[in-house]
Amino acid sequence: MSHQKIRNMEEFATLSGISRPTVSKYFNDPESVRPSTRDRIETALKEFDYRPNIYAINQNRRLTKNIGIVVPYLADPFFAEIARVLERRCIAAGFTPSLFSSHGEQGLESAILDNLRSLKPAGVLLAPLGRASDRKHIEDFCRDVPTILFDSNIEGVGAAFVGSDNFSFVSQTVEYLSRTGKVPCFFEMKDPANPNANKRRHAYLEMMRRLNLESHLVKIDGVGWGFEEIGRQGALKILREGSLPTNTVLCSNDRLAIGFLSACHELGISVGRDEECAIHVASHDDHPYSRFTCPSLTTAAHDYEAVADHAVETLFQLIEAGGKLETREETLFAARLIMRGSA
């Protein structure tokens, strides 16, 4: 490998013995040039290791090969995990993903979208904050940039939505609990940031109605994205008051459940599947840590891969279609019940 510094495509083209427009063509699509030409370029590429200036490239493209991935809260391993899968898929398809976290803040989410706009991305995969989002801001963004929403839906916004079927989550947990003789109350934040939480509450109420069971909502205080601490504080309060309506608690999500378990342990309350345990706990999401809680969490798992795959696939379709799809489809994937030690 020669360590000669190459300034631009012109120089590289000369060194490889190919004209610049052909070299340019090669970089846009290696298959678009004759194999013999491709070989000569790739040979030169190995010798001189030149990379086209990404800024010059993108200046002349209406759209870049960038894909923006925006999640509401990256410190939540659930989002880190799904972002990881999304990144891989994008790279595999020849795109350059860039990852952003709104860190639970509306202002940051809006700022990220503003910046993203000037990155001229081919497309964006956006998991909005939810209730905290500036809906109009996101709408405006989606009008200009091909965007797929995931995880958290905003009705009518974006070219499509891909997420999990909240009813599937809750119906399976409720059904399982009641089948094993446990009558769950529903443990959730009073003002959930995420629309999925509302869907889960409705699913719980509906399921209890169908099963002819009395439903109980346990709503706890707290704002923000520190769900574990919110769950813990809420649980401490409820448990100390002795106001838990049933001995089976179905948490809206695993992070609240992690807090709930922590509170139980602190108060010396036994949690587990067995009859002799004081409380049974189940939850939703199959958070990466839910298998390591004590006891391990019975929960309903997202189909990470399916959600990520379908979101990316839909985005690619959207990009190929030039940024508009016929109809705005909402695709929901079913949950898978994971029976562990907590209920």
Added chain:
Amino acid sequence: MSHQKIRNMEEFATLSGISRPTVSKYFNDPESVRPSTRDRIETALKEFDYRPNIYAINQNRRLTKNIGIVVPYLADPFFAEIARVLERRCIAAGFTPSLFSSHGEQGLESAILDNLRSLKPAGVLLAPLGRASDRKHIEDFCRDVPTILFDSNIEGVGAAFVGSDNFSFVSQTVEYLSRTGKVPCFFEMKDPANPNANKRRHAYLEMMRRLNLESHLVKIDGVGWGFEEIGRQGALKILREGSLPTNTVLCSNDRLAIGFLSACHELGISVGRDEECAIHVASHDDHPYSRFTCPSLTTAAHDYEAVADHAVETLFQLIEAGGKLETREETLFAARLIMRGSA
């Protein structure tokens, strides 16, 4: 706000009644133009909402205002948390951070650095994979791009290193445990990916020597970044064999400890600070979840803010100094002991 589309700086300059070079000057540094001029530009900015084309800007800069942040494993909330702080600091200083995760893979880490190179970043904050890193690749990168290493040191590589003082971590936990009458064995991976793990082992051995206590290393199998599962499997094996040398376990890091606690619960072994508990567990890092484990983890906390602040500050110095610092400083921050329920 007029919704007239503005194509370029020329148009915007005309509309704002200022010449283009002056407008350009304004965008590079608003303070560099007369206040009256600034006002006129900012008034126009509100009316027409124009943003300079970032690609055209960067093409003409030798260095951009980008800062790369690279962490080894973003699904680890520890890194997500520190990345969050780093991002904020960069934004506050007028830079544009972009976040990358190596996802525990050497190939990906190298690829990220290659891409980063062509982003012409003003600087990079890099937490290497550690043992799994391609040292030469990173060295080459650091020669070309102003880089500060953090979290995990590679001797002599990068312009500076900022991290935590592993001896401080271990000395405090060991000292605390022994002071309360507990003699810890050290629980760790056989082949730790991270150099900090080695430093911690040495610190443990040194501390035990100083305290005139017999030291015991418990080395468990496992590779990769799924530390919780590795810790859990390792603990199950050791506990089932009954080969735990002491009833006090000092884990190399919190994620292993989380796995350890999970195994204990599974086997019905009580863990806690009290004498009547079968096992006492302490650890290091103050992982975001360590306060929610059952029991909550006694651990030594990183000074996240200090590490992040100092890393960013050092990077800014490096950038201002033109990419070279007099000497390669290694700054280590002391740990803070967090006493919780587990030991």
Added chain:
DNA sequence: TTCATTTATTTACGCGCGTTAAATTTATAT
């Protein structure tokens, strides 16, 4: 008012690449 100083304008070039049209070469099929 005058002169020095700061700030803005005008003009012009360059950055590295996408892209196009016309000319030319090369490959493929007859």
Added chain:
DNA sequence: ATATAAATTTAACGCGCGTAAATAAATGAA
């Protein structure tokens, strides 16, 4: 060998902005 199609070359323009030099205007102190 010849016609046709496909690929490449040549030449040239444009993208949006940074930047430099020369000039003009505004400011501010004497």
